[in-house]
Amino acid sequence: CRRWAKAIEILKELEEKCATPTWKLKLVADAMNVEMHAGLASEGGSKLKMLITYVDKLPTGNEEGLYYALDLGGTNFRVLRVQLGGKYGGIISQEFTEVSIPPNLMVGTSDELFDYIAAELAKFVAQENQDFQVSPGRQRELGFTFSFPVMQTSLASGNLVKWTKGFNIDGTVGQDVVAELTKAIRRQGLDMRVNALVNDTVGTLAGGRYTNSNVIAAIILGTGTNAAYVERVQAIPKWHGPLPDSGDMAINMEWGNFRSSHLPLTEYDCALDAESFSPGDQIFEKMTSGLYLGEIVRRVLCKIAEEAFFFADNVPPKLKIPFILSTPDMCAMHHDSSTDLNVVGSKLKNILEISDTSLEVRKVVVEICNIIATRGARLSAAGILGILKKLGKDTKSEVEGQKNVIAMDGGLYEHYTEYSKCLENTLKELVGEDISESIIIEHFNDGSGVGAALLAASHSQYL
Ligand code: ADP
Ligand code: MG
Numbered sequence: 088c089r090r091w092a093k094a095i096e097i098l099k100e101l102e103e104k105c106a107t108p109t110w111k112l113k114l115v116a117d118a119m120n121v122e123m124h125a126g127l128a129s130e131g132g133s134k135l136k137m138l139i140t141y142v143d144k145l146p147t148g149n150e151e152g153l154y155y156a157l158d159l160g161g162t163n164f165r166v167l168r169v170q171l172g173g174k175y176g177g178i179i180s181q182e183f184t185e186v187s188i189p190p191n192l193m194v195g196t197s198d199e200l201f202d203y204i205a206a207e208l209a210k211f212v213a214q215e216n217q218d219f220q221v222s223p224g225r226q227r228e229l230g231f232t233f234s235f236p237v238m239q240t241s242l243a244s245g246n247l248v249k250w251t252k253g254f255n256i257d258g259t260v261g262q263d264v265v266a267e268l269t270k271a272i273r274r275q276g277l278d279m280r281v282n283a284l285v286n287d288t289v290g291t292l293a294g295g296r297y298t299n300s301n302v303i304a305a306i307i308l309g310t311g312t313n314a315a316y317v318e319r320v321q322a323i324p325k326w327h328g329p330l331p332d333s334g335d336m337a338i339n340m341e342w343g344n345f346r347s348s349h350l351p352l353t354e355y356d357c358a359l360d361a362e363s364f365s366p367g368d369q370i371f372e373k374m375t376s377g378l379y380l381g382e383i384v385r386r387v388l389c390k391i392a393e394e395a396f397f398f399a400d401n402v403p404p405k406l407k408i409p410f411i412l413s414t415p416d417m418c419a420m421h422h423d424s425s426t427d428l429n430v431v432g433s434k435l436k437n438i439l440e441i442s443d444t445s446l447e448v449r450k451v452v453v454e455i456c457n458i459i460a461t462r463g464a465r466l467s468a469a470g471i472l473g474i475l476k477k478l479g480k481d482t483k484s485e486v487e488g489q490k491n492v493i494a495m496d497g498g499l500y501e502h503y504t505e506y507s508k509c510l511e512n513t514l515k516e517l518v519g520e521d522i523s524e525s526i527i528i529e530h531f532n533d534g535s536g537v538g539a540a541l542l543a544a545s546h547s548q549y550l
Contacts, residue, residue: 091447093395098451101387103150105462106352112469112517114332118347119473123340130387134346139288139323140315141242142542145298149174150544155279157208158232158269159438160287161252161378162498163187164204165533166211168219169280176424179259183536185213189377201271209275224292227279228547231541233264234287242546245284251343252311252378252488255364282543286339287496287535288315293337294538295494295531302492304474305534306517308467309497311369312376314342316474342470343372350374352394352463355386365456371470375463377499379442381417382410383459388439399439405439412438418503421456428453457505464506467511475526475544492522495549496534 090473119135126137151173158165163185170179186207192200212227221227235254239245250256259267265281272279287294291305292315304316318338320330350370359382360364360373373379389406391397398406405411416434422432428449435441435452444452473492475481480491500507515523 089273090395090397094391094397094451095386097391097395098243098454101353102458105351105458107351107462107465109516110294111351112465112472112513115347115466116472116476117519118349119342119345119470120476122345123473123477125320126340127322127338129502130325136236136248136339136341136344138236138286138341139239139326140286140337140339141239141322141344142285142289142293142337143335144281144333144545145293145317145337146541146545147540148177148297150297150541151176152544152547153221153227153523154540154543154547155208155212155227155229156232156290157204157229158234158287158290158537158539158541159188159204159534160232160234160390161254161284163208165348165536166208167533167536167540168215169210169537170219171541171544178537181537183533193256195252195256197256197262197267198271200256200259201267202274205268205271205275208272208279209277212277212279214462217272225549227277228282228543229279230283230290230541231265231268231281232285232290232535233537234289234307234311234345234535236339237264237284237286239284242283242542243281249365249368251365251369252335253364280548282546282548283539285535285539285542286313286315287404288313289337289339290535290542291315291494291496291531292317292497293539293541294534294536295492295529297538297541298490298531299494299529301490301527302494302529303478303480304471304498305494305496305531306467306471307497307535308376308495308510309379310371310376310499312343312467312497312499313372314470314474315342316340316478340474343369343376344373345371345470350466352404355383355390356397359383360387366548371466375467376439377414377497377503379414380459380463380499381412381414384417384455385409385412387455387459388412391451397451398444403439403441406441415502417460418505419454421455421460421503421505423453426547445545460503460506461509464509465513468510468517471514475518480526481522483521488525490525490527492529494531496531501530501532
C-alpha cells in the first residue's frame with residue numbers, strides 16, 4: 088500500500104544519506120589528519136583542540152603504593168582504590184564503587200556537583216579496611232579522571248573549556264576543576280591531594296601502556312567519544328615549554344568536536360544538533376556515540392510515523408519525546424536474534440507504547456538501528472585511521488613485526504557488539520590486509536580510572 092511504499096522510500100533515503108563507502112572514509116581520515124596538524128600548530132587552529140596533557144611519561148610498571156582515582160565520565164562516576172606492587176608486582180588489589188549522577192546535578196551548580204562527588208569519595212575512604220591506612224603524616228593521593236574538555240595549565244590543574252554530554256552547569260566553565268574538587272574534598276574534612284588531572288582517554292592510554300607497552304593511542308566510545316595518543320614533542324609547534332626527557336607528550340584530541348564536509352550528515356543529525364545544548368559543536372560525537380545513536384533512531388522513527396503513518400493513523404505520542412529511546416535499548420533491538428523479533432516488539436511496546444507491531448514493521452526498525460550504528464562505527468574507524476596516518480603507522484612499518492595497539496574503552500564499545508565488530512572490520516578494510524596484522528585493537532575495561540591512579544603514583548609528592 089501507499090503507506091508502506093512511503094516508509095520504504097524514507098528508509099532508502101536514510102541508507103543513501105548515511106552511506107560510508109571506503110573512499111569516503113578515507114577522505115574523513117585525511118581530514119582528521121589535516122585537522123590534527125592544524126590543532127597542534129596553534130591554539131585555536133582547528134576544531135580539534137589537540138590539548139596538551141602535561142603527561143610526558145606514561146606508566147612504566149614500577150609504580151608502587153596505595154593510590155586513589157575518581158572518574159567522572161558522563162552517566163556515572165567511579166571511585167577507585169588501587170594497590171600497586173612495583174616492578175613485577177603489578178596491581179595487587181583494586182576496588183571501586185560506582186554511583187550514578189542524579190540528572191538534576193548535571194544542570195545544577197558547580198558546588199552541588201563537586202560536593203556530591205567528594206561526599207562519595209569520603210564515604211569510600213571511611214568504609215575502607217584497616218589494611219589501607221596510609222602511614223601517619225602522609226596524605227592520600229588521587230588521580231582525577233575528568234572526561235570533559237579542559238585546558239590544562241599543569242598536570243594537576245586545568246580550566247574547563249565547556250561542558251558536553253548533556254552537562255550544563257553555570258559557573259564552571261573557565262574554572263580550575265582541580266581547585267573545585269580540592270575545595271569540596273576539604274569541605275568533607277578529607278585529607279587528600281589531587282596529583283593528576285587526566286582525561287579518560289589519557290587515563291586509558293596510561294592504563295593500557297602499563298599492561299602493554301605497544302599501546303600508542305586510546306579511544307573512548309561511551310556516552311561521548313574521544314581519543315588520545317602519544318605525540319613527539321617536536322611535532323607540536325604550539326608547545327613552548329621545556330623538552331621533556333622522553334621527548335613525548337600525550338595529546339587529548341577532543342575528537343568529538345571533529346567536523347568535515349565529508350561527514351555524511353542527514354536532516355536527523357542537523358535537527359538533533361540544532362535542538363542540543365551546543366549547536367554546531369561535537370558533530371562527530373553526535374554521529375558516533377552512545378548519548379546520541381538511540382536519539383537519531385527515534386528521530387527517523389518519528390519521521391516515518393508522521394509521513395508514512397508507519398505505526399498507526401497518528402504519531403505515537405511517546406515517540407515525540409527526545410531521548411526516550413536510549414542507545415542500550417536501540418542495541419537490544421539491533422541484537423534481537425529471535426525469529427519474530429520479540430525484543431523489538433516489547434521495546435516498542437514498553438518504551439514507545441506502540442503495541443501489536445508486525446514482523447515487517449519490526450524488521451524496518453532493526454534496519455534503521457543497523458544503518459545508524461554502522462555509520463557511527465565506520466566513522467570511528469575512519470577517525471582511528473586518521474591517527475595512524477598522523478603517526479605514519481598506516482604504511483608498512485620499517486620494523487618487521489612491530490605491533491601498534493589501540494586501547495579501547497567505553498560502554499558503547501563494550502556492550503554494542505554489532506558496533507564494535509563493525510568498527511574492527513572497517514579498520515581492517517581501511518588499512519588493508521598487510522598493515523592490519525600490525526594494528527591491534529584491545530579492550531581495556533576501566534582503564535581510565537586505573538590509569539589516573541597510575542599517573543597519581545608516578546607523580547606522587549613523596550617520590
Ligand atoms: P561514560 O562515557 O559516561 O564514562 P561508559 O563508558 O560507561 O560511561 O558508557 C556509558 C554509555 O555507554 C551509555 O551512556 C550508553 O550510551 C552506552 N551503553 C551502555 N550500555 C550499552 C549497551 N548495552 N548497548 C549500547 N550502548 C550502551
Ligand atoms: Mg567513562
